[in-house]
Amino acid sequence: MLAEKALDLIRELKRTSGGTLPPFNEDKIRQVLEEVQTLFEQNRDTAKYAAEGQHDVLAAIQLRHAGIQRNKRCLLAYLYNRLENIRRMRWEFGSVLPADVKYNMCEHEVQWFNQYNRLLANYMRSIGESGGLDLTQDMKPPKSLYVLVRCLMDHGEFETQDGTVILLKKNSQHYLMRSECEHLIRQGVLEHIVQ
Amino acid sequence: MAANFTLDSNPDSYFSLDDILASQEKVPCTFNTQVSNMGYMDQSTTDTNIVSGTKLELPFWLAKSLDRGSRSIINIDTPKNYKEVYRQIFTADPNVVDLHKLGPYFYLFGGKLISLHLPDNDDIASVLLKTFQGRFRRIMDGSQNTLNVDLTSQVSLLDEQERLLFSAGQQGLHDFQKWETRESEKLSTSTMVANHRKRKRFVLSSKSS
Numbered sequence: 064m065l066a067e068k069a070l071d072l073i074r075e076l077k078r079t080s081g082g083t084l085p086p087f088n089e090d091k092i093r094q095v096l097e098e099v100q101t102l103f104e105q106n107r108d109t110a111k112y113a114a115e116g117q118h119d120v121l122a123a124i125q126l127r128h129a130g131i132q133r134n135k136r137c138l139l140a141y142l143y144n145r146l147e148n149i150r151r152m153r154w155e156f157g158s159v160l161p162a163d164v165k166y167n168m169c170e171h172e173v174q175w176f177n178q179y180n181r182l183l184a185n186y187m188r189s190i191g192e193s194g195g196l197d198l199t200q201d202m203k204p205p206k207s208l209y210v211l212v213r214c215l216m217d218h219g220e221f222e223t224q225d226g227t228v229i230l231l232k233k234n235s236q237h238y239l240m241r242s243e244c245e246h247l248i249r250q251g252v253l254e255h256i257v258q
Numbered sequence: 259m260a261a262n263f264t265l266d267s268n269p270d271s272y273f274s275l276d277d278i279l280a281s282q283e284k285v286p287c288t289f290n291t292q293v294s295n296m297g298y299m300d301q302s303t304t305d306t307n308i309v310s311g312t313k314l315e316l317p318f319w320l321a322k323s324l325d326r327g328s329r330s331i332i333n334i335d336t337p338k339n340y341k342e343v344y345r346q347i348f349t350a351d352p353n354v355v356d357l358h359k360l361g362p363y364f365y366l367f368g369g370k371l372i373s374l375h376l377p378d379n380d381d382i383a384s385v386l387l388k389t390f391q392g393r394f395r396r397i398m399d400g401s402q403n404t405l406n407v408d409l410t411s412q413v414s415l416l417d418e419q420e421r422l423l424f425s426a427g428q429q430g431l432h433d434f435q436k437w438e439t440r441e442s443e444k445l446s447t448s449t450m451v452a453n454h455r456k457r458k459r460f461v462l463s464s465k466s467s
Contacts, residue, residue, distance in 0.1 A: 064299060065320065073278050082453030105295070122293045122331040129323040136272065143273040155450040163458070206443055241445075251447035251455060257440065 065102075065130035069095045069137030076144050084148055087169035092138065099134045102127045149176055153183070154199060157246060200245055210241045212253040221247075276418065280363035281322075281370060284315040286335040293331070318370055325374055336376050340368060345385045352392035357417035364417040365390065393420065401427025405435060 072091055079085045106127050109120045149172060152160055158180050168176065188195035218231035229237060231252070237244075247253045270277060293308040300314055308314075316324075316332070324332050338344070339360045347355060357364045368386045372379055400412050401424045416424060436442045 064317075070278075070282060073275055077275050077279065082450040082455075083457055109295075119292060120294055122291050123296050125324060125331065126293060126296055126299075126320070129320050132323070133319050137278060140273040140275060140278055144275060152450065155448045156454075161454060161458075164454075203443065203445065210445070245445060248445045249448045249451065251451050254447075255445040257444045 065126075066095075066098075066133040066137060068098065069134045069141075072141045073137055076141060084145070084152070084164045084167045086167045087145075087172065089169065092141075095134050095138055099131050102131050102134075106131075145172065146175060150179065153179060155249075157199070157250070158184075200242060202245075202249075205241055208241060209238055210244065211236065211238055211256045211258070212244055212248065213237075213256055214252065215254050216252060218247070218252045276363065276366065280366040281319045282317045283337070283361055283363065283367045285318050285321045285337055285371075285374075286313065287316045287321055287324075287332040288313050288335070289332055291331045318367065322370075322374065334374055334376065336378055336382070337371070339364075340371060340382050340385075342378075342381075345381060348385050348389045352389040353396055355389075356415045357389075357393075357420065358415060360417075362418045365419050397424055398427060400424065402431055405431060 068091060072088060072095070075085055075088065106124050109124055112120050113124065149160075149168065152164060153176070156164075160176070165173070183198075187198055190196050213236045214231045214233050217233050220228050221231050222228050223243060224240065229239075231237070231247075236256070244253055248255050289308055289310055289312045292310050295306055296308050297303065297305040300308055300312055321332065321334050324330060325334060344360075361367055365386060368382060372383055376382070396412075397416065397420055400409060413421060413424060433442070
């Protein structure tokens, strides 16, 4: 059947859940491109007969052309949805992605991610008063300046804004500035305790 | 939030995964003319050509692009699941049918079928609407009133779009519950990070065992 391989790519994306990125399926993409190339060449060859007045080949041309269009749509959707996924991860994981996600990205995606990172950083620096505004902060409206947190894992030393160094050891509790520890909570290192 | 990675916000988009999958559903077609050199599409014969009169199940996207009114090279028939027999079943009691089994994109694909201008177009359209109306109450009831109960048996009967509705209802219920217990102001780990970590732990534990 036409465009069967391209559909496999789409199914593959559909299967994956949030928080993961499937490996970039370069092999399958090449196969799809080869299929498109074959269909295109066949069409180009038969188009000659059509121009000479043989109208019975028109149906075949139509059929193959639809196949090309479909393959194109699937490929573009595959790439686009992966990028969307990566973009979402930038907001959830922060500017450094986990190693296994990075490993599954292709070279162009890595490039895109770096550029996106730079754009976002430049933008965040340009807005707000001097020093910029971190858009990934305060995802929920802040109610207090300090929050009580508990460590869920050993994270090592952490230097606060006023210069004190605290040791984030598993199960220890700290009273930290909300703006400083929010990203650690988002990353699952700390747990927010509400009294 | 949960809807973010399960279904796209706009199912009509060119890049929508669901739209692509829904347009893959098969439509029975009959060829009016001979199509040369495309015989490999019909796996029941070894001919090099598709001969006139061949009946094939084509995916919707192909049927749609070949559909050119009366001068079309194919004749399109109504798919089995949308025919009179099934329409009667849906009208009798929409709540008992397993729409996921009848094509996980029952409504989305049904909507696409309408654009083919089949002879029983109006009937299909009204059955789609009535089926949804009949089922909606139960979906809403189930998603709005059950907290932390296993609903797999109910959800498994739903079509993809109904599942989206269902999870939206559940999400709303959970958010409300959180607000009531003042949990909503609590900062929490992002769901994506949590999922990623769970998966990693699973991989690590399966490696060590």
